Amino acid sequence: MAERKIxxxxxxxxxxxxxxxxxxxxxxxxxxxxxxxxxxxxxFTDIKQCSPSDIGLIEGGVCNADNVRVLxxxxxxxxxxxxxxxxxxxxxxxxxxxxxxxxECLEEVYLNGTGVTNPQIPSDMELPLLLDKxxxxxxxxxxxxxxxxxxxxxxxxxxMLVPLLDGQKPRLATDQLHYD
Amino acid sequence: xxxxSNKAIDANSITIDGETVPFDAGQTIMDAALAAKIxxxxxxxxxxxxxxxxxxxxxxxxxxxxxxxxxxxAQSGQQxxxxxxxxxxxxxxxxxxLFVEGNHICPSCEKSGNCRLQAMGYYLGMLEEHFHQFNxxxxxxxxxxxxxxxxxxxxxxxxxxxxxxxxxxKNVFAIAGRGIHARLVVNTASGKLGDSNIEENDLxxxxxxxxxxxxxxxxxxxxxxxxxxxxxxxxDTALTEHVPEKEVDRG
Ligand code: SF4
Ligand code: SF4
Ligand code: FES
Numbered sequence: 001m002a003e004r005k006i007x008x009x010x011x012x013x014x015x016x017x018x019x020x021x022x023x024x025x026x027x028x029x030x031x032x033x034x035x036x037x038x039x040x041x042x043x044f045t046d047i048k049q050c051s052p053s054d055i056g057l058i059e060g061g062v063c064n065a066d067n068v069r070v071l072x073x074x075x076x077x078x079x080x081x082x083x084x085x086x087x088x089x090x091x092x093x094x095x096x097x098x099x100x101x102x103x104e105c106l107e108e109v110y111l112n113g114t115g116v117t118n119p120q121i122p123s124d125m126e127l128p129l130l131l132d133k134x135x136x137x138x139x140x141x142x143x144x145x146x147x148x149x150x151x152x153x154x155x156x157x158x159x160m161l162v163p164l165l166d167g168q169k170p171r172l173a174t175d176q177l178h179y180d
Numbered sequence: 181x182x183x184x185s186n187k188a189i190d191a192n193s194i195t196i197d198g199e200t201v202p203f204d205a206g207q208t209i210m211d212a213a214l215a216a217k218i219x220x221x222x223x224x225x226x227x228x229x230x231x232x233x234x235x236x237x238x239x240x241x242x243x244x245x246x247x248x249x250x251x252x253x254a255q256s257g258q259q260x261x262x263x264x265x266x267x268x269x270x271x272x273x274x275x276x277x278l279f280v281e282g283n284h285i286c287p288s289c290e291k292s293g294n295c296r297l298q299a300m301g302y303y304l305g306m307l308e309e310h311f312h313q314f315n316x317x318x319x320x321x322x323x324x325x326x327x328x329x330x331x332x333x334x335x336x337x338x339x340x341x342x343x344x345x346x347x348x349x350k351n352v353f354a355i356a357g358r359g360i361h362a363r364l365v366v367n368t369a370s371g372k373l374g375d376s377n378i379e380e381n382d383l384x385x386x387x388x389x390x391x392x393x394x395x396x397x398x399x400x401x402x403x404x405x406x407x408x409x410x411x412x413x414x415x416d417t418a419l420t421e422h423v424p425e426k427e428v429d430r431g
Pocket of ligand 3: 251
C-alpha cells in the first residue's frame with residue numbers, strides 16, 4: 001500500500017504572498033515532494049476550511065479579527081505549525097503601523113491623506129475588525145518552528161520540510177538564517 | 181626553581197575557554213581576547229574607543245563571577261569562560277531584548293546585511309524575538325543634509341557619543357535619561373542634527389552598529405549577497421575592527 005501522504009495546509013494572514021511564491025520556487029523539487037505531500041486548505045488549492053493536517057505553514061502577521069480566527073483554526077487542525085517569514089514572526093512591514101495609533105492611521109489614509117475624495121473611514125459588516133497593533137503569530141497561538149526570511153529562500157523551505165516528512169526535527173543552516 | 185618555570189608563574193596570562201591568552205598591563209579581558217583573535221560577542225565595544233560596558237553582550241564567567249569583558253581588567257590567573265551554552269543563551273535573550281525595545285523591521289531597513297545587531301542575531305541563532313514588542317514612538321531627525329538619525333533603531337550603545345566626543349572632538353551626541361527613558365539626543369540648542377557640525381566623514385557618522393545613523397543617499401549601495409554579513413560572520417569581522425590609526429592620532 002502506498003504511504004499515506006503528508007497533509008500540508010498554508011495560509012497568508014497579513015502578508016504579501018511572497019513567502020508562498022518563494023515556496024513555489026523549489027521548482028522541480030515540488031514534483032518530487034508531490035509524491036509525499038498533498039495540500040489541504042491553501043491558496044494553492046482554494047480549499048476554504050482547514051481539516052486535520054500534519055503541517056501548517058503560516059505566512060503573515062495578525063492584523064485583524066479574521067487573521068485571529070484563521071490562525072486559531074490552523075492551530076486546532078495542524079499537528080505542527082510553522083511561522084514562515086518576517087511578517088509572521090515579527091509583524092514585519094505591516095507592523096510599521098504599530099508606531100501610530102490605529103485611529104491616526106485610519107484618519108491619515110481615509111480622511112486627511114493626499115488625494116482623498118469622499119472622506120470616510122470604512123465600516124462594513126464584511127470588513128474584519130482591525131486589531132490595535134499587528135502581532136507576531138506566536139503572540140496568539142503556540143508555534144512549533146520558525147522559518148525567518150523576507151522571504152525564506154526555496155532552500156530554506158526544503159530544509160524545514162524534508163526532515164519533517166521523515167519525522168525528524170528540522171534545523172535551519174546558518175547561511176539560511178536571515179531576517180530580510 | 182628554573183628560569184622557565186619562573187617565567188610561567190610571572191607571565192601575564194589568563195585563560196579563555198581553556199586557552200592560555202597573554203595580556204599587557206592595563207588591557208581588559210576583551211583587549212586580550214581580541215589580540216589573541218578570540219571572539220567574545222560585543223556590540224557596544226569598538227577597539228580604539230574607551231569601553232562603556234552598556235550592552236552586556238560581552239558577559240563572561242571569570243573565576244565563577246559574571247563580568248563584562250570589555251570593562252574588566254585582565255589579571256594573571258583569571259579563568260574566563262565565554263563560549264558556553266549558558267552564556268550564549270543569555271546573550272541571545274539580551275539580543276532579543278534589544279530588538280523588541282526598538283523598532284526593527286529588517287526587510288525595510290537600509291542597514292540590513294551590514295548591521296551588527298542583525299549579525300549578532302544570526303550568530304546566536306535567533307529565530308524570533310521572544311519578548312513582547314515595545315513599539316516605542318521615537319523621533320526621526322532628517323534635518324541634516326547628509327546624515328540621517330532614525331532613533332527607532334538606536335540600541336543606545338553609546339558608540340556615536342564616544343566617537344564624536346573623543347575622536348571627532350565635536351561632542352554632537354549624548355544619551356539623556358535613564359533606564360527605559362534613556363534616549364539619544366543631539367547637543368544643539370534645537371536638538372537637531374542639522375544645527376550640529378557633524379559631517380559624513382566623521383567617525384560618529386560611520387560607527388553606528390545599526391541603522392540609526394545613516395549617511396544619506398548611500399542606502400542599498402551593495403546588493404543582497406554582497407553585503408558584509410551575507411559573506412562573513414560577526415565572529416570573524418569583529419576581530420578586524422579598529423578605529424583607523426589616523427583618527428586615533430587626531431583624537
Ligand atoms: S538596524 Fe539592524 S536589526 Fe534593526 S532593522 Fe535595521 S538591519 Fe534590522
Ligand atoms: S545612534 Fe547608533 S551609535 Fe549612537 S547610540 Fe544609537 S545605536 Fe549606538
Ligand atoms: S561589549 Fe561589553 S558591555 Fe557591550
